[in-house]
Amino acid sequence: MTGNITYDAVVEATFNIIKEAETILPEDVVKALETAKENESSDVARSQIEAILKNIEIAGNNTIPLCQDTGILIFYVEIGRELNIDFDIKGAILEATRTATQQVPLRPNAVDPITRSNSSDNTGEGLPDIKYDFVVGNQLKITVAPKGAGSENMSTLKMMNPTELGSIEDLIVETVLNAGGRPCPPVIVGVGIGGSFDKAARLAKSSLLRDVDDMNDDEKKILARINSLGIGPMGLGGDTTALAVHVGKSYCHTASLPVAINIQCWANRHASVILGGEE
Amino acid sequence: MEYHLETPLKEEDVEQLNAGDIVYISGIVLTARDEAHARILEMHEEGHELPFDLEGAAIYHCGPLMQKKEAEDGGEEWTVVAAGPTTSDRMSKMTPELLKHYNVRALIGKGGMNNVAESLKGKCIYLAYTGGCAALAAGSIKRVPKVHWFDLGMPEAVWELEVDEFGPLIVGIDTKANDLFTSIKEKARESFSKK
Numbered sequence: 001m002t003g004n005i006t007y008d009a010v011v012e013a014t015f016n017i018i019k020e021a022e023t024i025l026p027e028d029v030v031k032a033l034e035t036a037k038e039n040e041s042s043d044v045a046r047s048q049i050e051a052i053l054k055n056i057e058i059a060g061n062n063t064i065p066l067c068q069d070t071g072i073l074i075f076y077v078e079i080g081r082e083l084n085i086d087f088d089i090k091g092a093i094l095e096a097t098r099t100a101t102q103q104v105p106l107r108p109n110a111v112d113p114i115t116r117s118n119s120s121d122n123t124g125e126g127l128p129d130i131k132y133d134f135v136v137g138n139q140l141k142i143t144v145a146p147k148g149a150g151s152e153n154m155s156t157l158k159m160m161n162p163t164e165l166g167s168i169e170d171l172i173v174e175t176v177l178n179a180g181g182r183p184c185p186p187v188i189v190g191v192g193i194g195g196s197f198d199k200a201a202r203l204a205k206s207s208l209l210r211d212v213d214d215m216n217d218d219e220k221k222i223l224a225r226i227n228s229l230g231i232g233p234m235g236l237g238g239d240t241t242a243l244a245v246h247v248g249k250s251y252c253h254t255a256s257l258p259v260a261i262n263i264q265c266w267a268n269r270h271a272s273v274i275l276g277g278e279e
Numbered sequence: 280m281e282y283h284l285e286t287p288l289k290e291e292d293v294e295q296l297n298a299g300d301i302v303y304i305s306g307i308v309l310t311a312r313d314e315a316h317a318r319i320l321e322m323h324e325e326g327h328e329l330p331f332d333l334e335g336a337a338i339y340h341c342g343p344l345m346q347k348k349e350a351e352d353g354g355e356e357w358t359v360v361a362a363g364p365t366t367s368d369r370m371s372k373m374t375p376e377l378l379k380h381y382n383v384r385a386l387i388g389k390g391g392m393n394n395v396a397e398s399l400k401g402k403c404i405y406l407a408y409t410g411g412c413a414a415l416a417a418g419s420i421k422r423v424p425k426v427h428w429f430d431l432g433m434p435e436a437v438w439e440l441e442v443d444e445f446g447p448l449i450v451g452i453d454t455k456a457n458d459l460f461t462s463i464k465e466k467a468r469e470s471f472s473k474k
Contacts, residue, residue, distance in 0.1 A: 051409040059414035068344040068361040068413040107344040118432035150366045177471050180464050182366045182390035184410035229467040237463045267411045
C-alpha cells in the first residue's frame with residue numbers, strides 16, 4: 001500500500017521542507033543561541049550573537065534564506081517497510097530540488113569537482129546526497145539538511161590506532177581550535193566514532209540532527225573544554241565557541257578506530273516531513 | 280570607536296582604524312571569491328585592464344544569492360536575496376599579490392585571514408562581518424549596478440553592490456598589522472597545550 005504517497009506528493013512535501021529548512025532555524029537552536037547571548041561576558045561576542053538572532057528573525061519574517069550559502073542538500077529518507085513505493089522517489093527529490101533552486105530561491109552551488117562548471121540547479125552526479133533506510137511501519141519520512149561549505153571544509157577524519165583511545169577528545173578539541181573563526185562559530189560538533197572510514201563520517205553528519213541540548217555527560221565535558229578556548233562567536237573572542245557536541249558510535253573492526261568530526265555552523269538547518277501512516 | 284566610511288576609500292580613512300573598532304561602509308563594494316581573485320591576477324599577469332576599478336575599493340568575500348526581476352523600465356535587473364560573507368581564509372594566498380598591484384583599501388569577510396597582515400600594512404584593513412547573516416546584510420544593499428564575469432557562476436562572479444551603512448563590521452586586522460583573530464587563536468592554542 002502507498003496510500004496518498006505519490007510522486008507529486010513527494011515533490012510537494014520535499015519542496016516545502018527545503019523551503020522551511022532554508023528560512024526557519026529549528027527552535028532548539030534558536031533557544032541555545034538566546035541562552036548563549038545571555039551568558040556571554042564579551043561585548044563583541046554578544047554583538048555577533050545579536051546579529052545572528054536579528055538575521056534569523058528577518059529571514060523567518062520574509063521567508064528568505066538565512067544564509068546565502070544555501071548549501072548542498074543532504075536527504076535522509078526513511079521508508080516504512082509496509083509501503084510499496086512504485087515510483088521514482090529519487091526523481092521526485094531531484095525535481096523538488098530544481099524547483100526550490102528557482103523558487104525559494106537557492107544559490108546554485110553544485111559544480112563538477114574537476115571542471116568546476118556549475119549545473120545551475122543544485123543537482124549533478126551524486127547530488128543531492130540521498131541516504132535511504134527501511135523502518136517499521138507504513139510511513140515515509142523525509143528529512144533535509146542543507147550543508148554549507150564554510151563549516152564542512154573544517155571537518156576531519158582520522159583512522160586512529162585503537163590504543164590511541166585517550167586522544168579522541170584532543171582530536172575533537174583541536175579540530176575546533178584549528179578551524180578558529182572560519183566555520184562561523186558558535187558551531188555544533190558532530191562526531192562519529194567507530195564503524196569504518198565512511199561510516200564514521202556518516203555518523204558524524206547524522207549526529208548533527210540531534211536536539212542541541214540532548215547531550216550526555218561526556219559530550220558536555222568536551223563542550224566545556226571547547227568553550228574554555230575563548231575563540232568565541234566568529235572567532236572574535238568569547239565564551240561560546242560551540243553550542244553542542246554530539247557523538248555517534250558504531251562497532252568497528254578490532255584493528256580500527258575511525259574518528260570523524262563534522263563541523264556545523266550556527267545555522268544548523270534541517271526540516272522533516274512524514275507522509276502516509278493511515279490505515 | 281565607531282566609524283562611518285564612504286567608498287572609494289582613501290589611505291587616511293583606513294589608517295585611523297584600530298583592531299576591534301566598529302565600521303559602517305556606504306558606497307560600492309565589489310564581491311570577489313576564489314575564482315575572481317584568480318582571474319584578477321591572471322589578467323594582471325597578461326597585462327589586461329580589469330572591467331572594474333579597484334582604486335580605493337572595498338572587496339567583499341561573498342558569493343551572493345541573487346534573483347533576476349523585472350525592472351521599472353521594463354528591462355531586467357538583479358536583486359539581492361541573501362549576501363553574507365564567505366570564509367576569507369581561502370583568499371589568503373592570493374591576497375598579498377593582489378594588494379601589490381591594486382590599491383584595495385578594505386577586505387570584508389569572515390573568520391580572519393592567514394599571513395596577510397604584512398601585506399595590509401599601511402594601506403588596507405580587514406573587516407569582519409557576522410558569518411551567516413545573509414538576510415541582515417541584504418537589508419543594507421540598495422542596488423546592484425553591475426555584474427562582471429558571470430561566466431564564473433553566480434557565487435564566483437564579481438557583483439557591484441551599492442550599500443548603505445553596511446555593518447557593523449569589526450576591524451579584524453588594522454594597517455599596523457594588529458590581528459585580532461591571530462591573537463585570540465594564539466591564546467586558545469596556549470590554553471589547549473596546557474591540558
